[in-house]
Amino acid sequence: MIPESGASQQVFIAPSELSSKAHIPNLETYKELYAKSVENPEEFWKGLAKEFYWEKQPTGQFLDYNFDVTKGKIYIEWMKGGITNICYNVLDRNVKEKKLGDKIAFYWEGNKPGTSLKVTYNELLQNVCKCANVLREQGVKKGDRVSIYMPMIVELVVAMLACARIGAVHSVVFAGFSADSLCDRIIDSHCSLLITADGFCRGDKQINLKQLADEALNKCKEKNFPVTKCIVVKHLWKTEPSSNDVCAEGPSPLKRICQNLQTPWNAAIDMWWHELMEDASDQCEPEWCDAEDDLFILYTSGSTGKPKGVVHSIGGYMIFTATTFKYVFDYHPDDVYWCTADIGWITGHSYITYGPLANAATSVLFEGLPIYPDESRMWQIIDKYKVSKFYTAPTAIRLLMKYGDEPVKRHSRKSLKILGTVGEPINPEAWLWYYRVVGEERCPIVDTFWQTETGGHVMTPLPGATPLKPGSATLPFFGVVPSILNESGEELEGEAEGYLVFKQPWPSIMRSVYGNHPRFEKTYFRKFPGYYVTGDGCKRDKDGYYWITGRVDDMLNVSGHLLSTAEVESALVEHRAVAEAAVVSHPHAVKGECLYCFVTLKEGRKFSKTLEEELRKQVREKISPIATPDFIQYAPALPKTRSGKIMRRVLRKIARNEKDLGDTSTLADPAVVDQLFTSRCQMFNV
Numbered sequence: 156m157i158p159e160s161g162a163s164q165q166v167f168i169a170p171s172e173l174s175s176k177a178h179i180p181n182l183e184t185y186k187e188l189y190a191k192s193v194e195n196p197e198e199f200w201k202g203l204a205k206e207f208y209w210e211k212q213p214t215g216q217f218l219d220y221n222f223d224v225t226k227g228k229i230y231i232e233w234m235k236g237g238i239t240n241i242c243y244n245v246l247d248r249n250v251k252e253k254k255l256g257d258k259i260a261f262y263w264e265g266n267k268p269g270t271s272l273k274v275t276y277n278e279l280l281q282n283v284c285k286c287a288n289v290l291r292e293q294g295v296k297k298g299d300r301v302s303i304y305m306p307m308i309v310e311l312v313v314a315m316l317a318c319a320r321i322g323a324v325h326s327v328v329f330a331g332f333s334a335d336s337l338c339d340r341i342i343d344s345h346c347s348l349l350i351t352a353d354g355f356c357r358g359d360k361q362i363n364l365k366q367l368a369d370e371a372l373n374k375c376k377e378k379n380f381p382v383t384k385c386i387v388v389k390h391l392w393k394t395e396p397s398s399n400d401v402c403a404e405g406p407s408p409l410k411r412i413c414q415n416l417q418t419p420w421n422a423a424i425d426m427w428w429h430e431l432m433e434d435a436s437d438q439c440e441p442e443w444c445d446a447e448d449d450l451f452i453l454y455t456s457g458s459t460g461k462p463k464g465v466v467h468s469i470g471g472y473m474i475f476t477a478t479t480f481k482y483v484f485d486y487h488p489d490d491v492y493w494c495t496a497d498i499g500w501i502t503g504h505s506y507i508t509y510g511p512l513a514n515a516a517t518s519v520l521f522e523g524l525p526i527y528p529d530e531s532r533m534w535q536i537i538d539k540y541k542v543s544k545f546y547t548a549p550t551a552i553r554l555l556m557k558y559g560d561e562p563v564k565r566h567s568r569k570s571l572k573i574l575g576t577v578g579e580p581i582n583p584e585a586w587l588w589y590y591r592v593v594g595e596e597r598c599p600i601v602d603t604f605w606q607t608e609t610g611g612h613v614m615t616p617l618p619g620a621t622p623l624k625p626g627s628a629t630l631p632f633f634g635v636v637p638s639i640l641n642e643s644g645e646e647l648e649g650e651a652e653g654y655l656v657f658k659q660p661w662p663s664i665m666r667s668v669y670g671n672h673p674r675f676e677k678t679y680f681r682k683f684p685g686y687y688v689t690g691d692g693c694k695r696d697k698d699g700y701y702w703i704t705g706r707v708d709d710m711l712n713v714s715g716h717l718l719s720t721a722e723v724e725s726a727l728v729e730h731r732a733v734a735e736a737a738v739v740s741h742p743h744a745v746k747g748e749c750l751y752c753f754v755t756l757k758e759g760r761k762f763s764k765t766l767e768e769e770l771r772k773q774v775r776e777k778i779s780p781i782a783t784p785d786f787i788q789y790a791p792a793l794p795k796t797r798s799g800k801i802m803r804r805v806l807r808k809i810a811r812n813e814k815d816l817g818d819t820s821t822l823a824d825p826a827v828v829d830q831l832f833t834s835r836c837q838m839f840n841v
């Protein structure tokens with residue numbers, strides 16, 4: 156790729172060898188197709204929907220929607236009346252119609268080097284059918300919700316697809332979440348069954364997942380929501396050799412053991428996965444579903460502190476994840492693709508499970524950590540499987556960058572063709588390192604902007620077509636119409652900065668917040684009627700390129716994971732010593748942003764290191780280790796307006812030790828600010 160130096164920005168163009176073979180080989184083709192996709196979205200997506208299997212073709216109105224709250228209920232319907240099954244489309248269609256049963260669907264790479272498996276499309280289909288029969292046997296029916304709390308193992312994909320096969324709605328809860336978080340999510344979505352695993356290892360640390368699952372189920376029971384069925388995958392104890400194993404490293408590569416673990420067991424509820432699977436048939440007729448039936452619920456942080464169950468429906472999600480995967484990663488049948496995200500997040504749902512499988516791709520499914528057992532693990536895996544398309548997060552890039560170029564250069568990486576990032580804005584320095592060192596200046600980087608709510612990439616370069624600018628998510632994907640609004644809701648033209656919104660629906664936009672449609676309308680459509688509001692700020696430059704500037708609401712992005720300040724505040728105030736808490740975001744060199752918490756204490760309580768540790772533990776246990784605060788500052792009082800609203804803008808400045816506070820005329824007691832600067836100095840010993 157040749158950098159074209161502009162006055163203020165560098166532009167990078169894909170090598171012609173890559174462009175000439177790309178599905179979208181140049182910007183003109185992109186522009187032509189983009190124009191078609193937004194002028195007549197129905198025709199555009201109709202063409203793509205034809206590639207899928209429909210038990211009954213969508214013959215009615217292809218798209219129907221209302222984006223304007225002032226005109227009534229918000230709804231989005233794509234292909235309603237079309238009857239299909241997404242599991243059939245991502246498995247049976249590949250095996251039966253395309254005859255790709257022997258193709259590898261996943262190379263599973265365990266936490267410890269030397270543990271790996273390969274799974275073909277045939278094997279995946281057989282296992283999914285068995286699991287689907289198991290679920291039916293357990294009484295799970297179309298529309299029922301199933302919670303899945305599992306590590307990054309093939310059984311997780313099997314469980315998701317088994318739900319989809321029988322029309323059940325999966326709700327995957329990231330295995331890094333606490334028992335409290337799992338309990339809240341199970342209750343909110345009224346799940347009837349939980350699928351989990353005995354445990355797993357992250358680096359040298361063993362996580363006894365079943366124990367956490369049990370705690371969650373006990374909490375559910377206390378809250379009058381008894382879950383009576385729990386299926387447990389024996390992962391840590393799996394010692395039987397499998398003929399599928401592809402790994403020849405280490406003395407005992409087939410052992411997936413970290414250490415002995417006594418799995419806590421409640422015979423009234425718990426069932427071993429392998430025992431149920433053994434007796435199940437590998438033939439299973441799919442449940443034929445409407446394109447608009449629910450496919451899954453995935454929780455994402457909400458600014459009120461209570462996570463929102465984002466609901467995605469089957470048909471639109473299927474065609475959009477399949478299409479974005481194909482074009483954004485310029486997928487070709489001989490690719491080996493690797494997305495390092497956890498399936499517990501939307502990236503894993505769309506770009507490990509559904510998008511790649513819909514394209515019959517071969518993917519790496521990685522259980523471990525980027526720097527375990529050493530900092531060259533990622534590059535070693537890339538060489539091992541000859542990965543050609545690699546998709547990761549800026550936080551991982553920044554972490555790996557800290558170790559310098561040597562660990563990268565220890566491995567050849569010559570198979571790499573395209574690199575991707577997702578989750579947060581990538582700083583140009585990290586972008587350039589990724590481009591120069593990892594990709595050796597021959598791999599375009601697709602900086603994909605999207606959200607749990609959007610289901611798939613909405614702003615992204617296409618690798619063979621879009622000239623790249625480090626830090627910019629560039630241009631909209633097909634069918635996506637972005638706009639930038641000012642505070643009064645006016646659309647800004649040309650170079651501009653403001654709120655990023657979308658003007659019309661693309662197929663995989665979320666359909667609702669589970670059990671709370673008014674919250675869906677309020678969060679995304681009320682502020683600017685007629686638009687979907689992303690909650691992100693954005694700049695458009697003179698070339699029409701979009702640059703995401705970060706959240707404009709009370710959310711923050713820690714290592715690519717969205718958290719709401721309210722969620723963390725409520726975990727802090729649950730501590731008996733805390734009277735009030737305010738949480739703001741603070742820049743962090745690796746995580747992007749981190750949590751800076753101000754706490755005021757109840758009368759008679761004293762701030763101490765012990766209390767600080769207790770508070771950190773409390774947040775970890777209530778939410779997840781991801782939410783662990785980096786800074787906790789004692790605040791004798793919080794800066795408030797006369798009406799009692801906490802001035803977070805002022806707190807953000809104090810956290811950064813920036814003395815220029817801007818307009819503080821609304822501050823009820825300006826002395827509070829001085830006190831906070833003083834207690835900050837004490838905290839940092841300056």
Ligand code: PRX
Nearest residue numbers: 577578579580602603604605606607703717
């Ligand atoms: O703030 C944006 C940021 O992540 C948010 C969405 O988070 P979540 O729903 O957890 O999904 C993350 C994975 C899709 C967005 O509102 N974000 C995501 N990708 C980018 C980004 N910010 C800048 N550039 C990106 N490429």
